[in-house]
Amino acid sequence: MQGDTAGVGMSFAVLGPLDVRRDGQPVEVGGRRLRALLTLLLLDAGRTVSTEALVAGVWDDRPPSGVGNALQALVSRLRATVDRGLVVGGPSGYRLAVSPDQVDLHRFARLAGEGAAALAAGDPGRAAGLLREALGLWRGAPLTHLPDAEVEVARLEGLRIAAAEDRIEAELALGGHADLIPELRLLVAAHPLRERPHGQLMRALYGAGRRVEALAGRLRGGPVRVRRPARGRPLARSGRAPPRDAEGRATRGGNPAVTRGDAQRARPGGAGARPGARAVAARRAPRAGAT
Numbered sequence: 001m002q003g004d005t006a007g008v009g010m011s012f013a014v015l016g017p018l019d020v021r022r023d024g025q026p027v028e029v030g031g032r033r034l035r036a037l038l039t040l041l042l043l044d045a046g047r048t049v050s051t052e053a054l055v056a057g058v059w060d061d062r063p064p065s066g067v068g069n070a071l072q073a074l075v076s077r078l079r080a081t082v083d084r085g086l087v088v089g090g091p092s093g094y095r096l097a098v099s100p101d102q103v104d105l106h107r108f109a110r111l112a113g114e115g116a117a118a119l120a121a122g123d124p125g126r127a128a129g130l131l132r133e134a135l136g137l138w139r140g141a142p143l144t145h146l147p148d149a150e151v152e153v154a155r156l157e158g159l160r161i162a163a164a165e166d167r168i169e170a171e172l173a174l175g176g177h178a179d180l181i182p183e184l185r186l187l188v189a190a191h192p193l194r195e196r197p198h199g200q201l202m203r204a205l206y207g208a209g210r211r212v213e214a215l216a217g218r219l220r221g222g223p224v225r226v227r228r229p230a231r232g233r234p235l236a237r238s239g240r241a242p243p244r245d246a247e248g249r250a251t252r253g254g255n256p257a258v259t260r261g262d263a264q265r266a267r268p269g270g271a272g273a274r275p276g277a278r279a280v281a282a283r284r285a286p287r288a289g290a291t
Helices: 032-043 051-059 067-081 104-120 124-135 150-173 177-190 195-207 211-220 256-266 277-284
Strands: 010-013 019-022 087-089 093-096
Touching: 010 104, 032 051, 032 067, 032 093, 051 067, 051 093, 067 087, 104 124, 104 150, 124 150, 150 177, 150 195, 177 195, 195 211
Parallel strands: none
Antiparallel strands: 010 019, 087 093
């Protein structure tokens, strides 16, 4: 079909300011409503978007009188801008006849999914490459020309952060501990309530030989949600019983990869215990029948 081949050589980017190119050359898309219409069609590239959804998205739920004619005029302008055969009309709406891989948003989702699958399959090298390519498609805030897109923007940002965490996980598996520390510090500062980057930062510090810093991070714990009990005193970590170390003492959270060796060294009679520690512990234990 003509509508399915007209978009060859075209590329579209919405992970940042709207960018349209034909054979590598930029195509100017003028007008706020025209850019909003194109963005809505790109979100569902290759699929029909209903007339009602287009009207609501372009006019922000405040359509003008004669909105049907206004939408048709806007579609005609879009066809003149990109390609007449690219915007295909139907009984229920319009679709942009392009492959999802011609749109950075859909290409990002595909690459991020393939990277996550490679990581789960135990191939961190391939995962890191796919996830770097996916994250490299981001040029700034997404969907900047679409009004009232907060929900979709938040969803995309969540996918971006998850892909960044997957990429870091892959690079940790490849031994890149020291190089990841500055990025992880920024990620923890930007998203203090996400638990995964906290654990990744401790592992990176530990793997880079900075064990004191890693253990200090363990003592501070990860993201803390503060609640107030009946007496008005703050209670950290939702009131659950805190984790215990090897001697039964409460701790403030930790990473098993970081703390396992320290717990064993601290255990009386365990590896690394001082000579005679077991005997001292035995002398301090009360004898049966003692008063």
